[in-house]
Amino acid sequence: MKEIKTVDDFNFENKTALVRVDFNVPINKLHEITDDTRIRYSIPTIQKIISEKGKIVLISHFGRPKGIPSQTFSLKFLVDYLSKQLKITVNFCENCIGKIPLKKVDELKYGEILLLENLRFYKEEEKENENFAYELSKLGDIYVNDAFGVAHRYHTSITILPKFFSGKKCIGLLMKKEIQYLDQFLLGKGKKPITILLGGAKISSKIEIIENIIDFADYILIGGGMSYPFIKIKGGMVGDSIIEKNKKIEKTLKKIFRKYHNKINIIHLPKDVVIADSFKNESNTKIVPIDSIPNGWMGLDIGPYSIKNFCQIIEKSKTILWNGPVGVFEFENFSLGTRSIAKAIANRTEKGAFSLVGGGDSIASLKMENCENKISYLSTGGGAMLASLKNKMLPGISAIIL
The missing domain is CATH 3.40.50.1260 (Phosphoglycerate kinase, N-terminal domain)
Structure with a gap:
């Protein structure tokens, strides 16, 4: 764990954290979450950044929309849930790249959160696309990967996006725990x-x-x-x-x-x-x-x-x-x-x-x-x-x- 930087190695005051989470949670027909374990385990990372008066831009995938936007796979259903869990208003943006999310991030106050739409609405996400990664990188100062559930995937937000954050990238507290516990077996x-x-x-x-x-x-x-x-x-x-x-x-x-x-x-x-x-x-x-x-x-x-x-x-x-x-x-x-x-x-x-x-x-x-x-x-x-x-x-x- 020594060579892997974690959120504990950074102070997020007046910084924007681009946090890759795995909010691909199971839901029922009413779009109600049936198991929120992945979200709950990422909350300490989010709270750490917020407590230091940093901005947070959350990015995640949900399901397998195969590059086609649809209501079925929209992350919008998470807004109310996250707001209640975190006891602060979570903002939402229906785009991941372009002028609109850039504007919303700029308008975001320190200590606030913006959730972006499903990364997999962009076919580039699953193709390790440099241009898509570059556009996403404009949204944050520090990259945080707290998405253990997809850490084995060769996807843009997992493997390419961190390249644009030299010296300013780390893992979240969920990822840190997963690695530490698995080491009990691996080592x-x-x-x-x-x-x-x-x-x-x-x-x-x-x-x-x-x-x-x-x-x-x-x-x-x-x-x-x-x-x-x-x-x-x-x-x-x-x-x-x-x-x-x-x-x-x-x-x-x-x-x-x-x-x-x-x-x-x-x-x-x-x-x-x-x-x-x-x-x-x-x-x-x-x-x-x-x-x-x-x-x-x-x-x-x-x-x-x-x-x-x-x-x-x-x-x-x-x-x-x-x-x-x-x-x-x-x-x-x-x-x-x-x-x-x-x-x-x-x-x-x-x-x-x-x-x-x-x-x-x-x-x-x-x-x-x-x-x-x-x-x-x-x-x-x-x-x-x-x-x-x-x-x-x-x-x-x-x-x-x-």
Whole structure:
């Protein structure tokens, strides 16, 4: 963290801070926010700048409008919410570049905030466009990146915009926390035993992580769709369970088994699974060994023995990271495994373990059990968290250091 400047390294008095936040929050049909975690975690950064009588220009994306402005993806719905949270009036501008936002920034008083419209209304945002970055740079004196959720993206506001703020760029307090907590795993700083649980449907996004963490993790628990390629490579029958067809995955799995044969007992796979004859909640089910799934059936949750085994490992862990459900938890009949994991991690945290949970599905399952407030830290970026665990510096962080 030493070489990365944070907002604590600057005094914002009489300065305009151009703050890249990630306000891409989930909403319902009435445009009401259903999870405001990302916004709440960015508030300390905003308050720090405001308390020093700096101006703030907030920039963010929302959804995937693909360069086409629309009411559906407008950020205007955030104005009232932010005003209430911050207890000051938040101004809004329907443009991100040009004379209008420049005028509004000029009219802004120190200690006030201006929220700009969705960055992704401009196709240039996702194309690392120098001209778009230059126009945005005119709106601030100091660039602040507090958008961990997109710090792994090669987007203009993340990687190109900071180039125009030589010596006057930094990360916000949300980003600082994310980096510090992830370092507990990446640098093996966490108290042992260290347990990392990886789930979800795709193994391609996480297979490099396994290679990186196997040297310092005490337990690697693998569930969900990620587990079936492991079982198949070991000669087991996985029926119609979801498996990514990728020769690279097969090659990497073989490499892991070959290279880490003396550490392979660190990796724990489910022993039994709940299988179904169709991909729907009301399908016929039964419990079988994970390596004996008949054709026409698919694994949709971990079984009772596996739940017990995973929870026992969690119970003796002192540092825990979780990303990805261990079953199709959105179907009630296949949610027991994921919900049990959520409760086990929350219970262990209450007894003194440090827990870090990331990924929308994992956090959603915590909320199903009303235990999201019992976790040490909820990461605001699933994809960025995974990219960090591959031990690669995120583009958004590199852009601050360079």
